[in-house]
Structure formats: structure tokens, C-alpha cells
Amino acid sequence: MLDAAGIRKRYGLRPVLRGLNLRVGPGEIVAILGANGAGKSTLLRVLATLLRPEAGTLAIDRIDALARGGEARARLGVVLHHTMVYPDLTGRENLRFHAELRGLSNTEARINAALEQVDLTRRADDLARAYSRGMAQRLSLARALLHEPVLLILDEPFTGLDQASAARLTALLADWARAGKAAVMTTHEIGRGMESVTRSLTLAGGVL
Amino acid sequence: MKYLRRVLAIARKDALAEWRARETVTAMVVFAIMAIVMFNFALRLRVDGFRPLVPGLLWVTLVFAGTLGLGRSMSSELVNQSIDGLLLAPGDRSALFAGKALGNTLFTLILAAITLPAMAVMLDEGLLNPGILLAVGLGIVAYSGAGTLVATIAISTRAREVVLPILLLPITLPLVTAAVLSTGAFLDGGGLAEALPWLGVEVGFLVVFWSAGILLYEFVLDS
Numbered sequence: 001m002l003d004a005a006g007i008r009k010r011y012g013l014r015p016v017l018r019g020l021n022l023r024v025g026p027g028e029i030v031a032i033l034g035a036n037g038a039g040k041s042t043l044l045r046v047l048a049t050l051l052r053p054e055a056g057t058l059a060i061d062r063i064d065a066l067a068r069g070g071e072a073r074a075r076l077g078v079v080l081h082h083t084m085v086y087p088d089l090t091g092r093e094n095l096r097f098h099a100e101l102r103g104l105s106n107t108e109a110r111i112n113a114a115l116e117q118v119d120l121t122r123r124a125d126d127l128a129r130a131y132s133r134g135m136a137q138r139l140s141l142a143r144a145l146l147h148e149p150v151l152l153i154l155d156e157p158f159t160g161l162d163q164a165s166a167a168r169l170t171a172l173l174a175d176w177a178r179a180g181k182a183a184v185m186t187t188h189e190i191g192r193g194m195e196s197v198t199r200s201l202t203l204a205g206g207v208l
Numbered sequence: 209m210k211y212l213r214r215v216l217a218i219a220r221k222d223a224l225a226e227w228r229a230r231e232t233v234t235a236m237v238v239f240a241i242m243a244i245v246m247f248n249f250a251l252r253l254r255v256d257g258f259r260p261l262v263p264g265l266l267w268v269t270l271v272f273a274g275t276l277g278l279g280r281s282m283s284s285e286l287v288n289q290s291i292d293g294l295l296l297a298p299g300d301r302s303a304l305f306a307g308k309a310l311g312n313t314l315f316t317l318i319l320a321a322i323t324l325p326a327m328a329v330m331l332d333e334g335l336l337n338p339g340i341l342l343a344v345g346l347g348i349v350a351y352s353g354a355g356t357l358v359a360t361i362a363i364s365t366r367a368r369e370v371v372l373p374i375l376l377l378p379i380t381l382p383l384v385t386a387a388v389l390s391t392g393a394f395l396d397g398g399g400l401a402e403a404l405p406w407l408g409v410e411v412g413f414l415v416v417f418w419s420a421g422i423l424l425y426e427f428v429l430d431s
Binding site for chain 2: 048049050052070071072073074076078080082083084085086087088089093097098100101102103127136143
């Protein structure tokens, strides 16, 4: 599902990732742990093809993501620290926009299914600016699931979620693994969401 | 077909968000009207019959108000870092440029649709003839293409509000010059024959700026 080898990334003179290797197979939910500033978010941005590493190789579902980023992104569902939600669109319009951006078919059925998965159906037609942080986070997750990716990349996905939503996400990740798909997520809270994790790694000194 | 769908999705999203918030176009129009009022008062104090200045005043107004809108359009993608959502879309990223540029063109055309009649009334000049509309329309499409590319570069900088005009205005100076001359030719009653060379220059810049955006956008985003 994911094969990253020799990934190096620096900000100015400060190296953040120093030849990092990570392999994630089908059915795996991998948690990346690490202190604040360890480079967890940078790693996820590299894996999501949002940041280009200075060195290394990255394959997603056997596609060279550094050379064929457009194809690789079609297989990725990404939730980052920021929700990527447009506040002046409703939840449903946010999802419709991303469905069109991805050229998906059966748009309305997919949107309804994704909203149902994150328990946002009732508030789907409210403007997203009226959403709480937790609701915006759930909408972000719905966006990531919309195109049925094979690999989820989640940066602190439990941030802002109440207990019920966190339990729902944990169950969703467990189902995800059972379906033979994979996920990589960062967390600095050991315990929350760890029930669904199949392997945990610590990022320190730019390597895992 | 998928490419066109993505382009239209971005432009439609920008238009819908603007319809709800009414922030960008309102700011542009208020700026433009204030500029026209200032020009009107400042010039009438010292100049009689300032028709030769009108094309320049029109384009200075459109360019500065347009730049304001370009900056706001791109910075709206920084709210909740929604630009990452665009970058995560599969396929050719040049569609992102075309969609944003199309939205920016629409906003600037709305600005012109309000500015031209306002200027025509306040300065008592016949600005609403088809030739001038053509010259203004071509200039705006070309300017929006260049502006979208430069605004994308500018948003990655800390002083983005300053960087955008500093980069954009010199690049588009030849375009604005041609647009002023073609507008002036129509305003002076010279007709299409007199304006044609300058309209040709506008079309040339339109092709160059939009092609550059489509070809370079992936590189700009990577950088």
C-alpha cells in the first residue's frame, strides 16, 4: 500500500526527516508517535504528496508518487490538522465540490454515504462556518472517504472529536483494516484511538 | 471532459462562496468607486477636458481594484488551509490554475460592469461602446491569468499583500499599456482599425499569461 524509502526533508538548514523508511501493507493501521516538533506532520505531508522530499522514493499502491503524483493522490484519503473546509459552503456543498474536483460519478449517493459514516447527515445543509471544531473534523474525514481511497493518511484525527465521534472513528478504522485497506496516522495521545492500531512507531531524530 | 469539470467546479465554488460572503467583489467595487470619485475631484480642480486621461484612469482603477480581488481570492484558500484540499485532488494541477483564473476573471468582469457605467456618468464620457467593452474584456481576461499565477506565488510569502502588486504590476505593464491605447482609440472614435494593433497585443498577452499559468502551475505549487 505504501512504501517510503530514504525520505529526507529539511526546512532551511534544519533536517526534519533523515533517510526515513516506512512500509505499510494491506490491513495495517500504523500510528506514528513522537514529541511535538518531531516531524510527524511533515512526514504525513510528504506521504500525502503535499511536500516533495529532497531525497528518497515514495510508492502508493505501487505507483511512484513522486513522478505520478496525480495518479497516486486518487488512491489517498487525507485528513490533516487543518480541516480544509470552506466556511461559506454547506457541509454537503463542500463534499460536492471535492467530488467534482475528483471527477467522481454517483456524486449524491457517495456524499450521503460519507455523511452517514461520520454522522453529519442532520447538519449537512448548514453552512460549515456554523460547525464546531469536531463537526468540521468529521466533515474533513467524510471528504477523505468520499472517493473510496485505499490508504488513509490522518494527522491527529481525534482532535476535537467528542467521545461518541472518537468511538465511531475507531470502529471505522477497524473496519477499514478488515477490508484490507491501510492507514497511517499521527497522534501524541497514546491511548486515544489506539484500539484500532495494528503497529505503532516512534519518530525521533528524523527516523522511525 | 474531467479536466473541464474540475475547472468549472473551482470557478463555481468561488462564485458560490463569494455570493454568500460578498467580500471580494464588494471590496473591489468600493475601492473602484472611491478611486473614480477621487480622480474626478482631483482632476477637475486643475484640468479642463480630461478625455485623454480617461483610458489611463479607467485602467489604473481596474488594475488596482483587480489586484485587491486577486489577493483576497487566493488568501481565501488559506482559511482552514483549504488550498491543501485543492492540492490533494488527483490529475493535472493546471486545472486548479484554470479554475481559479476563471473565477478571478468573473469577479473582475463584474467589477468592470459596475466601474464602466459609474465612470461614464461621473466623468461624462462615452465609455459604454462595444469597442471599449471588447478592449476591457480582453485586458481583464489576460490580467486575471497573470494575476492568478502571481497571487499563487505571493500567498506562500509572509508579506503576501505587498508581494502581489510588486510582482504583478511590472509583469503586466505592457498589457496595461496596450489596453489603455486600445481603449483610447475607441474613446477617440478611431474605430477598430486604429485599435486593432493594440487589441492584438492584448490577445498576445492573454495567450502568453494563460499558457504560462497552465504550463508552470505544477512547478509553482511544488516550489
